Amino acid sequence: MSMSIEISFSKTAKTTGGLVVALGTLTEPVSAAARSVDPAGQLDKAVKVSGFTGKLFSTTDIIAPVDAPADRIALVGAGDPVKLTAHEWMRVGGKMFTLIRKAGKVTVLLGDTGTPEAAADMALGLLMRAYSFDLYKTKKSDDDENGSRKISVVFQHEDAASCKKAFASRQAVADGVKLARDLVNEPANVLGPVEFAARAKDLEALGMEVEILTEKEMKKLKMEALLGVSLGSVRPPRMAIMKWQGGKPKDKPLAFVGKGVVFDTGGISIKPAAGMEDMKGDMGGAAAVTGLMHTLAARKAKVNAIGIIGLVENMPDGAAQRPGDIVRSMSGQTIEIINTDAEGRLVLCDALTYCQDRFKPEIMINLATLTGAVMVALGQHHAGLFSNDDKLSEALSKAGEVTQERVWRMPLDPAYDKMIDSKFADMKNTGGRYAGSITAAQFLKRFVGETPWAHLDIAGTAMGSPSTDINQSWASGFGVRLLDELVRANYEG
Numbered sequence: 290m291s292m293s294i295e296i297s298f299s300k301t302a303k304t305t306g307g308l309v310v311a312l313g314t315l316t317e318p319v320s321a322a323a324r325s326v327d328p329a330g331q332l333d334k335a336v337k338v339s340g341f342t343g344k345l346f347s348t349t350d351i352i353a354p355v356d357a358p359a360d361r362i363a364l365v366g367a368g369d370p371v372k373l374t375a376h377e378w379m380r381v382g383g384k385m386f387t388l389i390r391k392a393g394k395v396t397v398l399l400g401d402t403g404t405p406e407a408a409a410d411m412a413l414g415l416l417m418r419a420y421s422f423d424l425y426k427t428k429k430s431d432d433d434e435n436g437s438r439k440i441s442v443v444f445q446h447e448d449a450a451s452c453k454k455a456f457a458s459r460q461a462v463a464d465g466v467k468l469a470r471d472l473v474n475e476p477a478n479v480l481g482p483v484e485f486a487a488r489a490k491d492l493e494a495l496g497m498e499v500e501i502l503t504e505k506e507m508k509k510l511k512m513e514a515l516l517g518v519s520l521g522s523v524r525p526p527r528m529a530i531m532k533w534q535g536g537k538p539k540d541k542p543l544a545f546v547g548k549g550v551v552f553d554t555g556g557i558s559i560k561p562a563a564g565m566e567d568m569k570g571d572m573g574g575a576a577a578v579t580g581l582m583h584t585l586a587a588r589k590a591k592v593n594a595i596g597i598i599g600l601v602e603n604m605p606d607g608a609a610q611r612p613g614d615i616v617r618s619m620s621g622q623t624i625e626i627i628n629t630d631a632e633g634r635l636v637l638c639d640a641l642t643y644c645q646d647r648f649k650p651e652i653m654i655n656l657a658t659l660t661g662a663v664m665v666a667l668g669q670h671h672a673g674l675f676s677n678d679d680k681l682s683e684a685l686s687k688a689g690e691v692t693q694e695r696v697w698r699m700p701l702d703p704a705y706d707k708m709i710d711s712k713f714a715d716m717k718n719t720g721g722r723y724a725g726s727i728t729a730a731q732f733l734k735r736f737v738g739e740t741p742w743a744h745l746d747i748a749g750t751a752m753g754s755p756s757t758d759i760n761q762s763w764a765s766g767f768g769v770r771l772l773d774e775l776v777r778a779n780y781e782g
């Protein structure tokens with residue numbers, strides 16, 4: 290059952306009833322703030338017994354003594370707090386959630402530890418950790434006896450007004466990440482191309498303009514590469530174009546393009562059965578773009594941004610595309626289909642062409658769960674980064690370090706490009722056994738002109754995610770925080 294968390298900030302805080310959380314540091318494991326709710330000194334005893342030293346990310350908690358105002362008191366280790374990064378504060382917030390999940394009313398006493406930004410980061414981490422996708426669970430889980438419920442968390446801080454201000458943009462980030470995770474976690478029977486497009490359309494409520502291209506319109510635009518992937522599906526394809534105008538009217542937009550294969554069976558080159566259910570997440574790129582656009586609009590980012598997502602389902606069928614088929618992309622370049630399971634690049638190439646032709650963007654970044662090979666190369670801790678622009682590449686790497694949604698640059702080179710030359714068409718859609726992620730990137734590059742461009746292969750980072758202090762969900766929402774940070778740090782004046 291689901292849980293909703295309401296965050297607020299206050300200069301003063303009532304500590305009667307519920308749970309009180311305080312930070313502990315290496316120099317002061319039991320802070321003055323903690324002592325203020327524990328006149329009898331029970332915490333000192335607890336700390337001694339449990340060995341809590343204030344070490345970063347450690348926790349301890351007690352049932353409050355009878356004469357204390359609170360029901361429970363918990364301590365979360367902040368180590369040496371002046372040294373913590375934004376992401377570490379988020380992790381502290383995530384740890385905090387593990388203590389409060391059974392509570393109803395929570396007061397976090399920060400005293401004078403941590404800046405307003407740190408408090409806001411803790412709240413963001415707490416929200417991200419609290420996310421769970423349980424839409425289809427009809428039974429209550431063990432640690433949520435009350436079913437669907439609300440937890441209110443009040444952060445007490447000297448400068449509550451600044452905390453509140455800092456948190457506003459974090460709330461937008463939390464909501465964008467939640468949207469991306471929800472979209473990836475949703476099964477494909479619920480979220481087809483039409484349904485996904487409708488979810489994108491919903492963003493108009495945030496002051497964005499969203500256009501949806503139908504199959505007919507895409508045919509007119511000659512997007513034969515994208516449409517070829519969709520041939521085997523009874524569900525029609527869509528393309529959603531999200532426009533956020535937060536900058537000066539004539540500023541060129543930043544463009545984000547996402548692969549949205551709502552389910553990837555492989556098509557006629559069908560995938561093995563084992564693990565195929567994971568291919569409901571093959572729209573992780575489109576989900577990240579949609580989540581990012583949500584965040585940018587919700588925090589009223591001072592940029593012009595375009596989000597374009599190609600939405601199709603890759604199915605085997607009598608009408609499906611075959612190996613050996615040759616399609617003409619919107620760019621005019623022809624593609625020989627070698628393997629119908631290399632469909633993501635076919636969807637992206639037309640979306641990239643459309644994006645550049647129509648919007649002439651300042652930069653263009655595409656995200657895609659593109660290759661299994663990127664997981665072989667980098668595992669689940671870095672996304673593959675390919676770019677024609679060193680500056681953009683460095684900015685992305687830096688945003689990756691800040692958000693800990695990390696990227697690792699991989700090569701582009703004419704020698705790899707040769708591997709996708711075709712006997713029958715301008716190129717083929719696979720490059721053979723070696724360097725699978727690179728040849729996929731080389732394919733995309735053939736559809737990119739002079740625009741500074743980056744391709745993020747997020748097959749290893751968007752889904753099947755390892756549990757962390759700020760994510761326990763199968764879908765991580767990878768890309769939303771990374772690109773929000775990129776925009777914030779480089780393009781907002």
Ligand code: BES
Pocket residue numbers: 553555571628630631632633658659660661662719720725748749
């Ligand atoms: N959607 C897959 C890539 C993928 C695999 C994403 C595992 C997430 C987890 C993509 O469409 C695909 O099937 N790629 C093929 C390409 C090959 C046929 C050249 C692959 O990686 O095997």
Ligand code: MN
Pocket residue numbers: 553555629630631632633
């Ligand atoms: Mn595939």
Ligand code: ZN
Pocket residue numbers: 550553571630632633658659
């Ligand atoms: Zn795919």
